[in-house]
Amino acid sequence: MSVTLKEVAALAGVSRSAVSRTFTEGASVSPKTRSKVEKAAAELGYSPNALASSLTTGRTKLIGLISNNFHNPIFLEVFDQFTRALQERGLRPLIVNLTDETEPANSVRMLRQYSVDAAIVASSTLPPSFAKAFHDAGVPVVHTFGRSATSPEVHVVGIDNVECGRMAARELLARGYRRIGYLGGPKDATSAMDRYRGFMEEVEKHPELDVTHCFAGAYSFEAGRAEMLRLLAEGPAEGYFCGDDILSIGALSALSDNGLKPGKDIGIIGLNDMEMSRWESVDLTTIHQPIKQIITSSVDLVEEMLKDPERYPEARIFPCRVIERGTLRPRP
Amino acid sequence: MSVTLKEVAALAGVSRSAVSRTFTEGASVSPKTRSKVEKAAAELGYSPNALASSLTTGRTKLIGLISNNFHNPIFLEVFDQFTRALQERGLRPLIVNLTDETEPANSVRMLRQYSVDAAIVASSTLPPSFAKAFHDAGVPVVHTFGRSATSPEVHVVGIDNVECGRMAARELLARGYRRIGYLGGPKDATSAMDRYRGFMEEVEKHPELDVTHCFAGAYSFEAGRAEMLRLLAEGPAEGYFCGDDILSIGALSALSDNGLKPGKDIGIIGLNDMEMSRWESVDLTTIHQPIKQIITSSVDLVEEMLKDPERYPEARIFPCRVIERGTLRPRP
DNA sequence: CATTACCTTGCAACCGATTGCAAACCTGAC
DNA sequence: GTCAGGTTTGCAATCGGTTGCAAGGTAATG
Numbered sequence: 001m002s003v004t005l006k007e008v009a010a011l012a013g014v015s016r017s018a019v020s021r022t023f024t025e026g027a028s029v030s031p032k033t034r035s036k037v038e039k040a041a042a043e044l045g046y047s048p049n050a051l052a053s054s055l056t057t058g059r060t061k062l063i064g065l066i067s068n069n070f071h072n073p074i075f076l077e078v079f080d081q082f083t084r085a086l087q088e089r090g091l092r093p094l095i096v097n098l099t100d101e102t103e104p105a106n107s108v109r110m111l112r113q114y115s116v117d118a119a120i121v122a123s124s125t126l127p128p129s130f131a132k133a134f135h136d137a138g139v140p141v142v143h144t145f146g147r148s149a150t151s152p153e154v155h156v157v158g159i160d161n162v163e164c165g166r167m168a169a170r171e172l173l174a175r176g177y178r179r180i181g182y183l184g185g186p187k188d189a190t191s192a193m194d195r196y197r198g199f200m201e202e203v204e205k206h207p208e209l210d211v212t213h214c215f216a217g218a219y220s221f222e223a224g225r226a227e228m229l230r231l232l233a234e235g236p237a238e239g240y241f242c243g244d245d246i247l248s249i250g251a252l253s254a255l256s257d258n259g260l261k262p263g264k265d266i267g268i269i270g271l272n273d274m275e276m277s278r279w280e281s282v283d284l285t286t287i288h289q290p291i292k293q294i295i296t297s298s299v300d301l302v303e304e305m306l307k308d309p310e311r312y313p314e315a316r317i318f319p320c321r322v323i324e325r326g327t328l329r330p331r332p
Numbered sequence: 333m334s335v336t337l338k339e340v341a342a343l344a345g346v347s348r349s350a351v352s353r354t355f356t357e358g359a360s361v362s363p364k365t366r367s368k369v370e371k372a373a374a375e376l377g378y379s380p381n382a383l384a385s386s387l388t389t390g391r392t393k394l395i396g397l398i399s400n401n402f403h404n405p406i407f408l409e410v411f412d413q414f415t416r417a418l419q420e421r422g423l424r425p426l427i428v429n430l431t432d433e434t435e436p437a438n439s440v441r442m443l444r445q446y447s448v449d450a451a452i453v454a455s456s457t458l459p460p461s462f463a464k465a466f467h468d469a470g471v472p473v474v475h476t477f478g479r480s481a482t483s484p485e486v487h488v489v490g491i492d493n494v495e496c497g498r499m500a501a502r503e504l505l506a507r508g509y510r511r512i513g514y515l516g517g518p519k520d521a522t523s524a525m526d527r528y529r530g531f532m533e534e535v536e537k538h539p540e541l542d543v544t545h546c547f548a549g550a551y552s553f554e555a556g557r558a559e560m561l562r563l564l565a566e567g568p569a570e571g572y573f574c575g576d577d578i579l580s581i582g583a584l585s586a587l588s589d590n591g592l593k594p595g596k597d598i599g600i601i602g603l604n605d606m607e608m609s610r611w612e613s614v615d616l617t618t619i620h621q622p623i624k625q626i627i628t629s630s631v632d633l634v635e636e637m638l639k640d641p642e643r644y645p646e647a648r649i650f651p652c653r654v655i656e657r658g659t660l661r662p663r664p
Numbered sequence: 665c666a667t668t669a670c671c672t673t674g675c676a677a678c679c680g681a682t683t684g685c686a687a688a689c690c691t692g693a694c
Numbered sequence: 695g696t697c698a699g700g701t702t703t704g705c706a707a708t709c710g711g712t713t714g715c716a717a718g719g720t721a722a723t724g
Contacts, residue, residue: 027712054711076405076407094427113381347703351681352682
């Protein structure tokens with residue numbers, strides 16, 4: 001089927017070692033044999049088998065990329081960035097789609113079977129223990145978009161969700177909203193809970209406020225829409241911090257169904273600043289999460305871990321900022 | 333680092349072959365040794381190295397998944413389906429993000445280096461020759477969303493884009509539109525050209541019609557919006573077939589900017605029927621492409637190819653149908 | 665010209681598995 | 695108890711590479 005080292009060696013009239021060495025960076029080969037080998041290799045269309053070599057070198061350059069967010073449009077951007085960043089460094093993403101049925105432990109075992117050099121858990125909804133399972137199995141791991149505070153054993157790259165909660169609350173207050181609410185993501189998502197904590201922490205400084213909160217079933221358009229429809233039926237607050245942009249967009253759809261104008265009748269602030277939020281028809285005021293920097297940094301971290309597997313775990317937290325668009329009333 | 337066959341064999345007091353056999357389906361092992369081995373394996377936390385075994389078996393269960401559409405929201409659905417379908421069958425998706433910079437030939441080489449069992453090209457914009465390069469390199473390949481007519485050497489799964497063009501034209505005519513246009517995807521995309529061909533073929537049966545066409549720079553919101561803004565400035569037609577849903581949504585945004593109501597002032601019909609098109613705020617009339625069936629069928633085909641690599645190439649074409657929503661005026 | 669030092673090169677062992685083959689084992693029938 | 699039959703088992707070769715080591719080659723030095 002495919003051409004092997006041996007055949008190239010035979011054609012070039014050299015030993016197998018010679019061939020191997022011409023294809024490994026920084027090995028000692030004379031220019032003469034190198035050119036003989038390269039000629040033979042070109043003639044046969046040879047390229048080395050990465051998997052076979054991984055057996056001896058212990059490096060596959062395979063990186064497990066694990067996520068459970070295949071329904072949030074933001075993840076198209078996330079996958080695009082991750083796959084590019086990995087490719088640029090000569091690493092290959094092996095995808096794991098964590099569906100409801102899949103046992104988490106399975107993904108650890110599976111990625112070990114494929115000897116991935118490292119794993120990236122890209123999810124704001126999975127608990128720190130999930131990422132830790134990779135660590136415990138000896139697989140270097142980065143939890144991107146993970147919870148920073150309580151995971152001392154695992155690298156985390158992302159934002160401070162608690163602070164984002166505070167930021168959203170402050171933003172609503174600064175614009176004069178007094179009856180406000182948090183419409184969060186699913187209750188079992190760490191990001192939803194952290195944003196909730198920050199939000200509440202901030203509003204509790206102002207006892208005069210009328211504050212409510214609720215949690216949607218998922219970070220999805222449908223869930224955001226359904227939850228906002230319910231709130232509207234029950235009598236809504238004046239302004240909401242929605243768990244993320246896709247929830248916000250769902251909520252906006254509920255508003256427009258009821259003939260309400262976002263930014264005028266009811267305020268909405270989201271989180272992520274995904275591409276769609278910039279669309280004129282959406283025009284969502286939101287908290288910008290620096291996705292690109294987070295992902296680049298995550299992949300950097302993966303590379304560092306490959307160099308030094310014992311690297312001391314660290315949390316890389318990136319600051320967020322409010323992007324003003326049309327779904328909150330202007331500051332007074 | 334990780335536990336090997338040899339260590340398990342030592343602990344269980346059997347030969348390495350015995351251990352290997354307990355882990356391979358249908359090999360002959362006595363219940364006694366099997367249980368000894370399983371006990372030892374559990375104790376050490378052993379699981380077989382898939383890559384090492386691939387060396388002798390010739391099967392990695394790695395499937396290259398290649399795409400260049402990381403900006404179209406429809407592809408989140410596509411990736412979700414593909415990764416699930418592959419996982420369910422014990423196959424692992426190795427992703428290739430075809431960016432503008434990446435040389436196509438590189439992806440063939442790369443996937444050969446990783447000995448993928450097969451490749452799936454998931455793109456409606458790549459030419460048949462791209463998929464054929466895999467075939468020529470001895471990598472079984474399926475071109476999902478590919479052009480059917482002219483690729484006799486490669487398996488294709490998708491829809492009949494020419495027929496979809498006709499269908500869109502017929503739909504516009506049936507609703508009484510007489511000044512109509514095709515707002516297609518990028519000119520170098522096979523799908524954009526095929527839909528164009530079908531559209532024109534149909535309208536040319538009616539010489540009285542006033543027909544225009546143009547091509548957007550990409551299948552993207554921005555491109556659709558920009559192109560529609562240009563058309564509006566120059567004096568638009570009454571009804572448009574937009575190359576796909578995301579282009580349509582961009583076009584809708586341009587309409588609403590100009591205070592025009594889709595379905596009333598100007599008609600739009602898209603293609604794909606992606607999740608977003610069902611959103612109340614979008615409510616796009618569109619041609620449904622059976623994504624799920626296409627993907628399941630693609631993965632089925634991959635499995636068949638693994639069984640019989642010489643399998644005669646086939647085109648699997650799925651029918652599409654119009655989904656009526658709010659962006660075309662009703663049939664008279 | 666002999667000696668030393670450095671480059672190249674091939675040999676052979678090894679990475680972690682699978683598998684054909686022949687020997688060893690077990691079972692039941694006579 | 696012996697023998698034929700089928701099972702189980704371990705040996706050793708193999709998959710496609712890498713790499714430590716020692717031998718051979720070359721060039722520079724004295």
